[in-house]
Amino acid sequence: MIKEQLPTLIEKGNIRFDVPLAPYTSFKIGGPAEVFCQPQNIEELIDILKVAISFNIPYFILGNGSNLLISDKGVDGIVIQTSALNQLKHEENFIEAYCGVTLKALCYFAKEEGLSGLEFASGIPGTVGGAVFMNAGAYGSEIKDVLLSSDYLEPNLDSLNSLNPIKHLNANEHNFAYRRSIFQEKNLIHIKSVFQLQPEDPNIITERMRSFEEKRKEKQPLDLPSAGSVFKRPEGFYTGKLIEQCGLRGYQIGKAAISEKHCGFIVNLGGATAADVLALIKYVQETVYDRFGVKLETEIRFLGKE
Ligand SMILES: Cc1cc2nc3c(=O)[nH]c(=O)nc-3n(C[C@H](O)[C@H](O)[C@H](O)COP(=O)(O)OP(=O)(O)OC[C@H]3O[C@@H](n4cnc5c(N)ncnc54)[C@H](O)[C@@H]3O)c2cc1C
Structure with missing residues (x-):
């Protein structure tokens, strides 16, 4: 359906369909975008937004994908990636x-x-x-x-x-x-x-x-895919310390693990799914809350179908 609604943009050649998003994220996790585009200038960006909004198509602006967890099931609508807007x-x-x-x-x-x-x-x-x-x-x-x-x-x-x-x-x-x-x-x-x-x-x-x-x-597991610090720093606490004190260093669900090097990071050990990461986030939040009464709020953003 979206294909029919994007004829002018398809002619410009900057629209692709069913594009796997994992390569566009630092976590190397995520299913396909229904539509994916990389506008070459601001006029193209405006055109794409106008089409999306006119036809009520959801859209998402993707930068370097370094603060994102993208659903295994992918993303409905248009993912607009900004790498060509780089002056x-x-x-x-x-x-x-x-x-x-x-x-x-x-x-x-x-x-x-x-x-x-x-x-x-x-x-x-x-x-x-x-x-x-x-x-x-x-x-x-x-x-x-x-x-x-x-x-x-x-x-x-x-x-x-x-x-x-x-x-x-x-x-x-x-x-x-x-x-x-x-x-x-x-x-x-x-x-x-x-x-x-x-x-x-x-x-x-x-x-x-x-x-x-x-x-x-020295401090961060830069050799493994991640999205940086998963949780915001709760006032008066260090997230990594709270997680470590719960004995969760290295704790693993599927192929997602609490980093051995920095407990505030979740790393992809190779082939982790978004479901693994979400289950691990939930487990950490519950464990830290039960032990310390501190609610950990995620810093990384989740995108896509539940
Ligand atoms: C190893 C590692 C270390 C990190 N260290 C740090 C750190 O020290 N400090 C820190 O703050 N963060 C850190 N991060 C997290 C991340 O790099 C930052 O949050 C970064 O600013 C996200 O930029 P991005 O382009 O990758 O955004 P994305 O992950 O692509 O997107 C993040 C959010 O920004 C929105 N967005 C992106 N571009 C636009 C735009 N043009 N207009 C509107 N919305 C937009 C997206 O829609 C999304 O909601 C780290 C991540 C990793 C993997």
Whole structure:
């Protein structure tokens, strides 16, 4: 049915059907997207959104898939992946980055331009869109500390059909909080952000990035597929410690396991299903609650058919 509703977009050649999503996620888990597309520019993105909204087709914006668990049964509707929206621009102390730029590319670009402030993010395996959506952070810094403004789309036809569909947000209008932003609250589509940085010697920036990346390698199971920290940090506790104190280090359901190296991570030992991961998440939440009375809320997001 969706095929009939997307004729103009199919002609453009950027639409595919029944595309397995596991390769597009850091967990390497997930069934197929009914429709999958990678818009090449903002006009194509707007066209796709207009079709989806006009025909009531569900859609989902996919960045680098590093904070996601995708259902084994796949995803109905259109998955819109942003990797081709990847322009970067530098002017004075500012860098403008589109949603599909990876944080790694952004951080290395900033370093080349002699601009400091993003070093904390160089090891976070997401895109700029995903990082702004999540207010990603590490080592005491968050995206909100360096972001000046963003451009976005509103998911409704009046706005997308208007003369100027691209809207603007200043830093203080993002409603940033711990792993939260207005993009989650209002289902906004992130297009690009401007980051405000400080001039610095590229060698010093390289050294800072290297030191953060070393810390990551030491503490995190980067050799196995995962989606990073599964749970948000409950106030006053360390998630990894709570899970470890329940004796769950290495605990396994199917091919999903609590990482031996970092108990806040669930790793895919090879062939894990989303059902394995969900069962493990539930088991950890129940065990930690029974033992400590602490409710663990997931940081990773679930997508697809239950
Ligand atoms: C090994 C590892 C380490 C990690 N370490 C950290 C860390 O230190 N700190 C941290 O904060 N996170 C960490 N993460 C989690 C993850 O990398 C971040 O949350 C990242 O910001 C997600 O970006 P993404 O592009 O992969 O988003 P995705 O996983 O693709 O999507 C996440 C959410 O963002 C939305 N989204 C993506 N792009 C857009 C857009 N353009 N417009 C609107 N919505 C959009 C999606 O719809 C989805 O709801 C880690 C993950 C892994 C695998």
